[in-house]
Amino acid sequence: MAEDLVYNYYKLPSGQRSHPRYDVLTRCRLTKDEIVIGPLAQVIRYAGQPKNTSLGSLAYDFYKICLHDHAILNELALFPQLCLFPVILYLVTHELIHVVRFSKFLQNFSAATEKRLIEEKKVHETTRTILSSVNVIGLSNVLVHSEKWLNSLDSLLDGCLNE
Numbered sequence: 001m002a003e004d005l006v007y008n009y010y011k012l013p014s015g016q017r018s019h020p021r022y023d024v025l026t027r028c029r030l031t032k033d034e035i036v037i038g039p040l041a042q043v044i045r046y047a048g049q050p051k052n053t054s055l056g057s058l059a060y061d062f063y064k065i066c067l068h069d070h071a072i073l074n075e076l077a078l079f080p081q082l083c084l085f086p087v088i089l090y091l092v093t094h095e096l097i098h099v100v101r102f103s104k105f106l107q108n109f110s111a112a113t114e115k116r117l118i119e120e121k122k123v124h125e126t127t128r129t130i131l132s133s134v135n136v137i138g139l140s141n142v143l144v145h146s147e148k149w150l151n152s153l154d155s156l157l158d159g160c161l162n163e
């Protein structure tokens with residue numbers, strides 16, 4: 001569902017070959033290094049290589065959308081108005097927007113902190129725009145709650161700009 005929404009929004013042409021390659025993983029499929037404390041989800045970029053070749057020109061970007069179960073379940077326990085499905089829809093939509101923006105070079109994976117925070121805000125705003133017309137039970141509560149995530153970004157950004 002998140003993929004349809006994001007690909008439609010960015011008008012990605014049909015045909016899988018032109019789409020970024022990604023997978024969505026929960027904690028049991030993450031490596032030790034991919035499990036972090038804090039964020040509910042994150043995206044990690046890897047360099048993929050087709051089997052049976054060492055040709056660098058055939059390398060491609062592969063993205064892992066990591067869902068951090070422990071943090072998500074914690075958020076649900078703290079805020080009983082949130083339900084699992086709409087929260088996961090929000091998170092996967094958000095991370096897929098990052099993936100599409102990386103793959104279209106609208107976002108740089110190694111940007112400095114301030115630029116990353118500005119990008120993060122933009123991605124939250126796009127997520128909210130995309131999901132605002134979607135009819136899923138509990139999603140409106142998540143959209144209201146996401147203002148809290150946006151506000152915490154604003155304070156981080158203020159701190160960054162005042163340094």
Ligand SMILES: [Zn+2]
Nearest residue numbers: 094098120123
């Ligand atoms: Zn993000």
